[in-house]
Amino acid sequence: MLQYGKILRKSLHHLYKTPVIYVPVLVSILLFFGLALLIFLEGLLFIALFPSVMSGNIGILSSFPAMSFIAFSVAIDMIVLFCIRAYAEGLQYGVFKDVVIKGKSSSKAMWSYGKGFFKRILKVDIIIALFEAVPVIALSLVVYLGFSMDRVVGMILAAISILLMIAYLLILVFFFFFVRPIIVSTAKNISAAEIIRMSYKYSMQHAKKVIIVLLIMIAVTAAVTIILMLGGIPIGIISAIIPRMGIAGAALGTGISILYQMLSIVARFVMGVFQQIFLFSAYFAEDKN
Structure with missing residues (x-):
């Protein structure tokens, strides 16, 4: 049986012994900021091109050019999103694999992973997106048809559909839980469809591992969230009391609050990296049974 305590300690060890694991994640964040900037610029362009729509003189649904612009922008954004995500995941998961198996990696290797795994990850992401x-x-169409016939029928179908969606998405999480390590550890000639099949087969054969690792990751998330919430209570009290001491107190209280928010962001960032390292460590760990 896998020694999950040992895997946890090893994953924690990588957090401070191999700082290279943070580099691809930071690069990924910058790439997504680029996407956010693109969406912002599209918004500015929409405002400039369709002032009558923005002023309310023409309804957005009544303006074919405006709707066409939105549809085109959304299509472009989705393509860019999938491409950025695939490249970013290639950067991250190649480095994570190196760190878990070799104990080290490099920024040079990181860039090669982004390019090398891009097409494979993109294809797998598209297949998974279709599954979802x-x-x-x-x-959703069934629910819509239900409401078009009768409101009560629609509400019943909506409740049933929500439960089915939740169950279905949980099943997908189970089947594709270790798909990322599988992507970066299989031969280049393996197709995306075969990787999906391998992920399904692996999860079925190692169901206990999937469930345990998932529960540990949920527990880590819950623990960090609770700690941050508890830590925020005294910070909130201090930030509320100090401003009563005048302008200097108000500035100090605001500074303390901002500092704690920044620390919370860093803590969640580190937690996210830890969870991915733990996931890869669990996948590549040998089962002694």
């Missing part, structure tokens, strides 16, 4: 979207869209 198609049933959800189908159930």
Whole structure:
């Protein structure tokens, strides 16, 4: 049986012994900031091109050019999103694999992983997105038809559909839980469809591992969240009391609050990296049974 305590300690060890693991995550964040900037610029362009829509003189649904612009922008954003995500995941997971197996990696290797795994990850992401979207869209249509016939029928179908969606998405989480380590550890000639099949097969054969690792990751998330919430209580009290001491107190209270928010962001960032390292460590660990 896997020694999960040992895997946890090893994952924690990597957090401070191999700082290179943070580099691909930071690069990924910058890439997504680039996407956010693109969306912002699209918004500014929309305002400039369609002032009558923005002023309310013309309804947005009544303006074919405005709707076409939105549809085109959303399509471009989705393509860019999938590409950025695939490249970012290639950067991260290649480095995570190196660190877990070799104990080290490098920024040079990171860039090669982003390029090397890009197409494979993109194809896998598209397949998984289809797995997620198609049933959800189908159930949404069923609910829509239900409401078009009768409100009560629609509400019943909506409740059933929500439960089915939750159950279905949980099943997908189970099947694709270790798909990332599988992507970066299989031969280059393996197709995306075969990787999906391998992920399903692995989860079925190692169901206990999937459940235990998932529960540990949930527990870590809950623990960090509770700690941050408890830590925020005295910070909130101090930030509320200090401003009563005048302008200097108000500035100090605001500074303390901002500092704690920054520390919370860093803590969640480190937690996210730890969870991915733990996931990869659990996948590549040898089962002694």
